[in-house]
Amino acid sequence: AQSVTQLDSQVPVFEEAPVELRCNYSSSVSVYLFWYVQYPNQGLQLLLKYLSGSTLVESINGFEAEFNKSQTSFHLRKPSVHISDTAEYFCAVSDPGNQFYFGTGTSLTVIP
């Protein structure tokens, strides 16, 4: 079984400042990697994903994540956050066994 570690449970950051949300996973086998975002009282929405190819993946709203196989990491970054980015962010891993594993989440709070 996989394990996914999100090291920071809460991240406060000022508006327009950069942010990095950290994610590490356990497996050394081929995996697919995802970041999901959850706004209050809503379901999860896909933010970005790594399936294969370029190790740097981007979302349409300015987030990016880099797959680092040697460090088994998939950290999420944004160079300048907005108030609307306040949400819970989940890192997830899918293995070849058809199971999906989520981290415990990071609550990002953007301060005006």
Add this chain to the structure above:
Amino acid sequence: NAGVTQTPKFQVLKTGQSMTLQCAQDMNHEYMSWYRQDPGMGLRLIHYSVGAGITDQGEVPNGYNVSRSTTEDFPLRLLSAAPSQTSVYFCASSPTSPKTQYFGPGTRLLVL
């Protein structure tokens, strides 16, 4: 497309009662899954299905049953509700294996 729908949105049960959480998707996705979300624990997989007639257990299956008689529907049954099953339940679907999951809005369950 309505995407993934879940009913009910809220439910209060007494210990020992049974109920079924409904999940339906209109995207012709083969893969469907159920998660529970608890504070500080992220999302944990309860059961999943890779197609009609096929189901399998996830990380926390005890106390829950599922069936998949059609591609569209994937109901989750609580056999005898317990306070430990108080949680938010999410259903998700994916076109092929769990590469990109689409989540429903969730069902908030309180067991007294």
